[in-house]
Amino acid sequence: MAFRDVRDLAEQLKLLGYPNNIPISVLSTPYGGPESFKAYSDILQWLINRLEPNLALAGGTRNEQERIQLVRSATEFLVTRSSIRINPRKLYASSVAAAQELRKVTALLIASPKVTGQEEEPIKSHIEIDLSDKIDELKRVRGLSSELTNRGAALYDLLQKELLNREVRNVQSTRSLELNATEKIIRGAIGSLQSKLASARAVLDGLRADNANLASKIARKASELERSRQRLQALQKVRPAYLEEFEKLEQELKTLYEQYIVRVRCVDALRSQLFSKNRTPTPTSPVVRIADSSMTILPEGLIESEEENEEEDDFDERDDVKLKTDRRVLRSELLNRDRGSTRFRSRIEGASPSGKERSKMIGSIEDELGPLDSSMSSEDFS
Known part of the structure; x- marks a missing residue:
């Protein structure tokens, strides 16, 4: 059937007077190609010129966009002017199926009434056809036709109800109204x-x-x-004006607070070492025991050099003097007590203090140093 369509198309083109050669072998390809598309495009352009002389279709055969535009413009023209529907996919494929679509146009041209040469006048169209507007008009016509159908159906229903409505309307119109x-x-x-x-x-x-x-x-x-x-x-x-002094005092306060934190940590560390030493006594020789017991344990802060005393000029003068005098008195008392205990131990030969006595002695020293630590911490914080 496919080759028969191509053959019939060629015969119809010869009857219409197609001037060019008709390549049947190219037109009868099952898959199409550039050569077959060019042949079909020439035939399509000639057929459209028979319907509308001097009309140039948009597009071409060089690339894909031009081919799509050519097929689209040809199908839109045939639909709007001749009411011929052509499948654009088959026409773009340019295979054997395109011959069947073109036969619709040739059949229309062959079936048209023939006119003599005197009555035939050339129709010249110098106006370019805007097919996009025609497509919009077609969509608008379709919408109006559907709306017209819906309104006709609604009107038909209302006319059927008119018989009942007429009776009700007559009754209401003849009824007397109460004006008051x-x-x-x-x-x-x-x-x-x-x-x-x-x-x-x-x-x-x-x-x-x-x-x-x-x-x-x-x-x-x-x-x-x-x-x-x-x-x-x-x-x-x-x-x-006071902002500079405030910033300066703020820096001094930060420094003093850091010193206070360091001293408190040192006191806590020494106190923890003292407690650990009291809990786990180590056995030593009698001579070492006498030497250890003769040493007085003083917390850091009581024994200070002259340079450390000179660095504490930031405190109040009276509190500083009072603190120094208290430290000197306490140091002298502890040293005198240490000397007395050392003399007493030297008299006893081979005797050494027991663990309980050492813990009592260290506890008494710690009790004596407790108020001093609290006074030192309060003075450092102030």
Whole structure:
């Protein structure tokens, strides 16, 4: 059937007077190609010129976009002018199936009434056809036709109900109206509408007053904000006289606080070492025991060099003098007690203090040093 369509197309083209050679072998390819598309495009252009002389179709055969545009413009022209529907896919494929689509155009040209040469006049069209507008018109016509169908169906239903509606309408028209009741109802409706109108006007007046008040408040707050902003800018530019002294004192306070933290940690570390030593005594020789027991354990801070005493000039002079005197007195008492205990131990030959005596002695020293540590921590913090 496929080759038969190509053969019939060639015969119809010869009857119509196609001037070029008809390559049947190229047109009868099952898959198509560039050569077959060019041959079909030439035939299509010639057939459209028979329908509309001097009409140039948009597009070409060089690339894909031009081929698509050519097929689209040809199908739109045939639909709008001749009411011939052509499958654009088959025409673009340019295979054997395209011959069957072109036979629709050739059949129309062959079936058209023949005219003599005297009656035949050349039709010249110098106006370019905008096919996109035609497509929009077709869509609009389809929408209007569907709307017309729906309205016709609705009108048919209403006409069927007209028989019943006519009787009801006649009954209502012949009924006598009660003028007093009607007038009363109308006046009541008018009164309710007037009251609603008055309330709406009152609400509108209130909203206008509120709007004016809010506008005045906004203006006042804006002026206050501007003044506050100017004042803030002025204060930011001014540097107080006490600010430098405040920053200096702040740095000194940070330094003193770091020193205080270090001293408190050292005291806690020494105290923990002392407790651990009391809990786990180590056996030693008698000579070493006498030498260890003769040493007085003093916390860090009581024995200080002259350089450390000179660095504490930041404290108050009276508190510093009082603290130094208390430390000297306590140091002298502890040294005198240590000397007395050393003499007493040297008299006893081969005797050494037991663990309980050592713990009692260390506990007494710790009890004596406890108030001193608390006074030192309070003075350092102050």
